Amino acid sequence: MANCQNILVIGELTEGSLSSTTKELLTVGRNLADSLQEDLNVVLLGENLSQYTSDLLFFGTDTIYLAQHSLLEDYQDDLYVEAITQLAASTNPRSILLGKTLTGKELGPRLAFKLGTSLLQDCIHLAIDTNKNLVGKRPIYGGNALAEITHIGTPQLAIVRPKTIEVSVQEQKGKGNINEYVPELSDSMIQARTIEKVDEPVSGVRLEDARIVVSGGRGLGGPEPFRDLEDLASLLGGATGASRAACDAGWIPSSYQVGLTGKTITPDLYITVGISGASQHMAGCSGAKIIVSINKDSEANIFKDSAFGVVGDWKEVLPGFIDQIKSMTNAS
Amino acid sequence: MPVHIIVAIKQVMDPEIPPSAFTIAENAKEVVSPSNIPPVINGYDEQAIEAALRIKETVEEATITVVSIGSNFSLDVMKKPLSMGADELILVDTGDIGNDPDSNIAAYLLTSAIRKIGSFDLILCGRQASDWDNAQVPVGVASMLKVPIITVGRKVEITAKNVRVERVLPNGYELVESNLPAVVTLSSELGEPRYPTLRGIMAATKKQPILWSLNDLSIDEDLPTSNLTINTITTPEKQNECTIIEGENGQEAGKNLALKLREAKLI
Numbered sequence: 001m002a003n004c005q006n007i008l009v010i011g012e013l014t015e016g017s018l019s020s021t022t023k024e025l026l027t028v029g030r031n032l033a034d035s036l037q038e039d040l041n042v043v044l045l046g047e048n049l050s051q052y053t054s055d056l057l058f059f060g061t062d063t064i065y066l067a068q069h070s071l072l073e074d075y076q077d078d079l080y081v082e083a084i085t086q087l088a089a090s091t092n093p094r095s096i097l098l099g100k101t102l103t104g105k106e107l108g109p110r111l112a113f114k115l116g117t118s119l120l121q122d123c124i125h126l127a128i129d130t131n132k133n134l135v136g137k138r139p140i141y142g143g144n145a146l147a148e149i150t151h152i153g154t155p156q157l158a159i160v161r162p163k164t165i166e167v168s169v170q171e172q173k174g175k176g177n178i179n180e181y182v183p184e185l186s187d188s189m190i191q192a193r194t195i196e197k198v199d200e201p202v203s204g205v206r207l208e209d210a211r212i213v214v215s216g217g218r219g220l221g222g223p224e225p226f227r228d229l230e231d232l233a234s235l236l237g238g239a240t241g242a243s244r245a246a247c248d249a250g251w252i253p254s255s256y257q258v259g260l261t262g263k264t265i266t267p268d269l270y271i272t273v274g275i276s277g278a279s280q281h282m283a284g285c286s287g288a289k290i291i292v293s294i295n296k297d298s299e300a301n302i303f304k305d306s307a308f309g310v311v312g313d314w315k316e317v318l319p320g321f322i323d324q325i326k327s328m329t330n331a332s
Numbered sequence: 333m334p335v336h337i338i339v340a341i342k343q344v345m346d347p348e349i350p351p352s353a354f355t356i357a358e359n360a361k362e363v364v365s366p367s368n369i370p371p372v373i374n375g376y377d378e379q380a381i382e383a384a385l386r387i388k389e390t391v392e393e394a395t396i397t398v399v400s401i402g403s404n405f406s407l408d409v410m411k412k413p414l415s416m417g418a419d420e421l422i423l424v425d426t427g428d429i430g431n432d433p434d435s436n437i438a439a440y441l442l443t444s445a446i447r448k449i450g451s452f453d454l455i456l457c458g459r460q461a462s463d464w465d466n467a468q469v470p471v472g473v474a475s476m477l478k479v480p481i482i483t484v485g486r487k488v489e490i491t492a493k494n495v496r497v498e499r500v501l502p503n504g505y506e507l508v509e510s511n512l513p514a515v516v517t518l519s520s521e522l523g524e525p526r527y528p529t530l531r532g533i534m535a536a537t538k539k540q541p542i543l544w545s546l547n548d549l550s551i552d553e554d555l556p557t558s559n560l561t562i563n564t565i566t567t568p569e570k571q572n573e574c575t576i577i578e579g580e581n582g583q584e585a586g587k588n589l590a591l592k593l594r595e596a597k598l599i
């Protein structure tokens with residue numbers, strides 16, 4: 001417990017730059033560090049990392065750790081856990097923050113057990129209490145409830161849900177130390193090996209980046225209506241999504257799934273057709289600015305989250321909707 | 333060599349209950365299961381059972397032991413794995429301590445139960461339990477048993493020494509391999525779990541679940557301490573006003589919706 005004086009953010013790179021989730025973690029990390037009057041540190045793992053330091057400095061980081069090793073070039077659970085554990089042993093973080101990303105979801109629980117501590121999963125808000133403990137708010141029961149939990153262990157590990165924190169740049173604040181360190185790693189630490197990665201690419205606009213998303217659910221009744229939704233999405237320059245029920249039924253690949261265990265989207269406009277609005281679905285689209293729904297059940301939950309809706313059978317409503325949009329897009 | 337597969341399942345509140353039935357205790361520290369709606373086996377855990385049964389079909393000889401840590405078990409609900417084709421079912425009643433928000437506790441209790449069961453080749457779990465969506469207990473079990481873990485699988489195959497898993501990725505999958513014994517967690521992409529057959533249901537009526545209590549777990553060390561304290565549990569408030577767009581018929585309503593969205597400059 002001696003000398004815990006910093007918050008450590010586990011940084012990530014996507015497509016050659018700092019991930020948006022890392023920027024969110026640095027923003028919340030800086031606020032937590034300020035209320036503790038302690039340091040905000042960040043670690044990047046991989047190779048050739050020095051090019052990213054200037055970006056990291058924008059967020060008021062005090063010490064940037066560059067964990068460089070040829071074995072860290074591609075993400076691997078066991079090696080990343082080992083490298084972070086070694087860093088934590090020498091820098092004694094009070095708290096470690098990760099994003100709820102593909103890799104964060106693997107690292108978080110593994111680090112918790114390796115470091116002998118516990119994990120605050122899926123936080124949408126973090127604060128420090130008067131005992132200097134980390135307090136997280138997180139959805140539970142798929143989003144039907146919200147729990148506020150205090151972490152009283154050491155270190156205090158938390159996973160933060162992406163797109164729940166507004167990024168702010170803090171140019172002046174950090175000490176700006178840069179510390180290159182080489183973790184001691186060997187190939188024999190790998191317990192599970194990736195043999196092959198297979199991409200099942202989605203054509204058109206990426207669901208996560210789309211300004212407009214059109215999603216279908218179990219109410220569509222089969223795979224064919226998804227063609228209409230895809231046409232509609234491309235008319236609007238958007239992407240197609242789906243509920244888990246539609247994916248599980250095999251009507252559309254699981255890469256289209258929006259929700260707690262699917263993709264998180266933050267479009268300006270989200271149009272749902274035949275989706276009931278279960279909290280697990282809404283967990284992936286609560287960042288949408290405007291939700292518009294077509295559902296035949298006026299009591300459907302989805303209307304509680306929607307700004308506009310039509311109560312009716314999509315078989316009747318959708319053709320009228322699409323025709324009108326076609327004539328408007330042709331006219332303009 | 334016969335293969336021994338352990339499947340860990342959790343009894344949870346039905347995640348499909350209507351939001352109106354969702355209630356929180358007066359102390360605002362726990363969720364109360366509605367008494368008129370029976371609990372269910374966590375959805376992904378049924379996929380874990382299905383994965384075990386599929387493996388059993390591909391090897392010469394396999395035994396499937398299903399184990400659950402919890403309290404107030406509904407025998408009707410929890411016996412389902414037996415009627416699906418599992419060989420034995422162990423229900424460990426640990427009272428309240430199994431419900432601690434800190435996954436360390438559940439992982440420790442489950443690991444103790446698995447140690448008592450004895451040797452195993454593969455432990456299958458769900459990717460997450462639909463109550464707290466933690467996705468942590470299987471990682472804890474793997475860590476305490478010092479075996480590899482592969483998460484979010486949609487297909488599992490074993491050879492004499494190895495397990496091969498297709499892991500679900502956001503846009504595809506990866507094939508991951510580790511030595512046995514190992515822990516693997518399953519996701520819904522595996523496909524629908526099978527329905528119990530009439531024969532399976534008949535066979536299951538002859539099998540009784542094995543009931544253990546905390547005392548049976550021979551917990552020699554002390555339980556890990558809980559690092560997480562619940563301050564409050566609340567229900568999120570929704571105060572959205574939905575404007576319902578009407579029309580003479582569905583077709584018209586659809587058209588009016590498009591016009592409304594144009595008017596609001598959304599499209």
Ligand SMILES: Cc1cc2nc3c(=O)[nH]c(=O)nc-3n(C[C@H](O)[C@H](O)[C@H](O)COP(=O)(O)OP(=O)(O)OC[C@H]3O[C@@H](n4cnc5c(N)ncnc54)[C@H](O)[C@@H]3O)c2cc1C
Nearest residue numbers: 217218219243244245259260261262274276280281296314
């Ligand atoms: C741990 C866990 C994780 C989950 N993760 C996700 C997730 O990531 N994403 C997700 O989506 N779900 C997820 N779910 C599942 C979720 O709880 C719901 O079961 C699912 O979202 C329901 O999908 P749906 O709305 O398409 O189907 P339903 O709930 O069956 O709703 C279908 C709707 O279609 C309407 N309808 C039917 N016919 C018509 C018609 N002709 N015209 C118009 N409307 C019609 C009905 O009124 C109904 O409202 C998860 C569940 C669990 C337990």
Ligand SMILES: Nc1ncnc2c1ncn2[C@@H]1O[C@H](COP(=O)(O)O)[C@@H](O)[C@H]1O
Nearest residue numbers: 340341401457458460461466467468469
């Ligand atoms: N009390 C329990 N008894 C048996 N298995 C459990 C228990 N809790 C969790 N598990 C297993 O671990 C998986 C993930 O649970 P969790 O980490 O709680 O999200 C579940 O899908 C189960 O397979």
